[in-house]
Amino acid sequence: MKLSKKLLAGALAMMLGVSLVAGCGGQKEAPKNAPAQGELSGTVTASGSTALLPLLKPAQEEFQNKNPKVTVNIAGGGSFTGQNQVAAGSVTIGNSDVPLQDSLKDKGLVETKLVGIPFVFITNTDVSVDNLTQQQYVDIFTGKVSNWKEVGGKDQKITIIHRAKSSGSRGAIAEIVLKGAAFTDNAVIQDSNGAVRAAIASTPGAIGYVDAAYADQSVKTLAYNGVKFSINDVIDGKYPVYTFGRMFTKGEPTGAVKAFIDYATSPEFQNVYAEKNGFVPVTKMKK
Known part of the structure; x- marks a missing residue:
């Protein structure tokens, strides 16, 4: 009887030893290039509003520095392009400075407000006018007024330089300033804010936004x-030419996409980069 107990104990000990050895030998090491447990990884692709690029480019750089396993690609193309591409699944974020198009409201897109975007009207430096009323802006951009002398300036032809119909900036100006009046077709069209500025800077008598x-x-x-224009006058409601920058996703964002949106809208980022780049932190906007 005692012998049987000794044999049984020995057998159990041997089985336990084999199990431990097998367990140790069967454990696989994580691939050397795999992210550490809890480390964010993935790819974020965004397109749309060129107005938002001065804010989103530093967001891209800072976020990638903090999360080296994440790649963030940001392109322009216009707000409506961004909305259409995220709805089609071509990008993970559609950046826009206009509300969602009616035609996309059944596509399951989710909006996150990013920042307040003020717009300004700019002219060539040879223009002598310093201020225009809303009605004067309407008269110029609808083609009713075509010479600066009609609005208190010198006798000089007005050349309108602005954005294409796919532009959120154009859509915002149409809604806020023109209030339904149609832009004249007698205008030079550029594909980005930077291109508008450059063209106006080199064209005597030019105006745009x-x-x-x-x-x-x-x-x-x-x-x-x-x-x-000033940031404070936008916040106080004295300067009305602004809209919201928005980030659209197809469904609620997750993973690296959510993390990037959370970072771009965080006080940590916005308090440093928003105002110095001409934007209003979303936390300071009243509506």
Whole structure:
């Protein structure tokens, strides 16, 4: 009886030893290039509003520095392009400075407000006018007024330089300023804010509009109804020419896409980069 117990104990010990050895030998090491447990990885692709590029480019760089296993690719193309591409699944984020198109409202797109986007009207530096009323802007962009002398300037032809119909900036100006009036077709069309600014800077008598972040010393910034653009005047409601920058995703964002959106809308990022790039932090916007 005692012998049987000893044999049984020995057998159990041997079985346990074999199990431990097998367990140790069967454990696989993680691939050397795999992200550490909990480390974010993946690819974020975004397209759309060129007005938002001065904000999203530093967001891209800072986010990738913090998350080296994530690749973020950001392109322009216009707000409506961004909306259409995210709805089609071509990109994971569609950046826009206009609300969602009616034709896409059944596509399951989710909106996150990113930032307040002010727009300014700019002219060539040879234009003598410093301020226009809303009605004067309407008269110019609808083609009713075609010479600067008609709005208090010198005798000089007005050349309109602005964006294509796919542009969110154009859509915002149409809604906020023109309020349903149609833009004249007698205009030079450019495909980005930067291209509009460059063309106006080199064309005597030219006028157009850009995201405030793009206005610089190469052009002249006009007042709107007597109010010169400033971040504080947007926040206080004195300067009305602004919209919201939005990030659309197909369904609720997850993984690296959600992490990038969370970072771009965070006080950590916006408090450093929004105002210095001509935007209003979304937390300061009143509506």
